[in-house]
Amino acid sequence: MSNNLLAGKKGIITGALDENSIAWKTAIKAKEQGAQFILTNAPVAMRMGGIQELAKECNTEVIPADATSVEDITNLYTQSKEILGGNFDFILHSIGMSPNVRKGKPYHDLNYDWLQKTYDISAVSFHKMMQVADKMELMNEWGSIVGLSYIAAQRTYPFYNDMADAKALLESIARSYGYRFGKTKNVRVNTISQSPTPTTAGSGISGFDSFFNFAEKMSPLGNATAEECANYIIMMFSDFTRMVTMQNLFHDGGYSFTGISEEMIDQMK
Numbered sequence: 001m002s003n004n005l006l007a008g009k010k011g012i013i014t015g016a017l018d019e020n021s022i023a024w025k026t027a028i029k030a031k032e033q034g035a036q037f038i039l040t041n042a043p044v045a046m047r048m049g050g051i052q053e054l055a056k057e058c059n060t061e062v063i064p065a066d067a068t069s070v071e072d073i074t075n076l077y078t079q080s081k082e083i084l085g086g087n088f089d090f091i092l093h094s095i096g097m098s099p100n101v102r103k104g105k106p107y108h109d110l111n112y113d114w115l116q117k118t119y120d121i122s123a124v125s126f127h128k129m130m131q132v133a134d135k136m137e138l139m140n141e142w143g144s145i146v147g148l149s150y151i152a153a154q155r156t157y158p159f160y161n162d163m164a165d166a167k168a169l170l171e172s173i174a175r176s177y178g179y180r181f182g183k184t185k186n187v188r189v190n191t192i193s194q195s196p197t198p199t200t201a202g203s204g205i206s207g208f209d210s211f212f213n214f215a216e217k218m219s220p221l222g223n224a225t226a227e228e229c230a231n232y233i234i235m236m237f238s239d240f241t242r243m244v245t246m247q248n249l250f251h252d253g254g255y256s257f258t259g260i261s262e263e264m265i266d267q268m269k
């Protein structure tokens with residue numbers, strides 16, 4: 001159902017790889033709610049998944065950009081502004097990847113070149129996307145920028161490996177850039193800390209099924225789905241959340257504030 005929450009708003013949506021992606025669901029909902037946007041993903045991701053199909057469905061275009069490259073981001077923004085016919089009201093950063101996780105390197109045996117890549121792809125790219133938008137003066141007043149995080153930024157989840165440190169950095173960047181963008185443009189910057197979600201990035205983490213089930217049992221509302229996360233992102237892009245900034249917003253069915261659930265106690269007996 002559409003309430004036209006994003007009518008007249010323009011923006012950028014990163015990270016739609018396939019129909020499980022949080023960004024994919026967000027694009028469909030943003031379209032439903034009247035937004036106009038450009039889709040982007042890493043050039044290598046163009047070969048996989050059906051991002052072109054999504055673009056067709058959303059009546060838009062895909063502009064490839066490696067989010068670690070300032071040059072690619074600059075090109076993405078320049079072309080997007082032209083196609084959209086104006087500046088941006090929202091940006092979704094929905095990007096994460098760790099070569100250490102992907103290649104099975106544990107936290108006590110990290111490859112440090114890969115660690116730099118993890119940080120650059122999963123966190124510093126958020127800074128780059130904001131800094132380029134800032135320098136090119138591309139954000140409209142009262143715009144909204146969202147990144148996606150996970151509770152491993154606050155608590156230790158051994159399987160989450162170096163992505164935990166990347167998420168801590170991502171959340172810190174949201175606070176620091178949120179301060180500047182608030183002062184200069186009334187633009188808000190937040191991260192949404194989402195439940196474990198069965199996507200390519202999510203299920204790449206070892207033991208995903210077990211911690212997905214654990215979180216499901218620990219959360220009074222159960223795990224939040226990708227679609228529910230997309231709804232929250234739409235709300236954060238809408239004018240109903242104008243005064244929310246520099247926050248890490250838990251979207252996890254109550255998991256983050258539950259000590260233990262009855263289901264878990266029963267299982268420990």
Ligand code: NAI
Nearest residue numbers: 015017021022042045067095096148196197199200201202
């Ligand atoms: P996904 O695998 O569908 O999306 C990750 C995206 O990052 C992919 O589209 C991939 O192509 C893109 N990407 C990787 N390297 C890139 C680069 N250099 N430049 C541009 N794009 C690049 O998975 P999902 O779950 O939708 O991930 C979206 C965000 O949500 C990520 O930040 C992830 O860490 C976060 N998140 C996911 C959770 C989960 O359990 N799936 C839980 C909490 C947060």
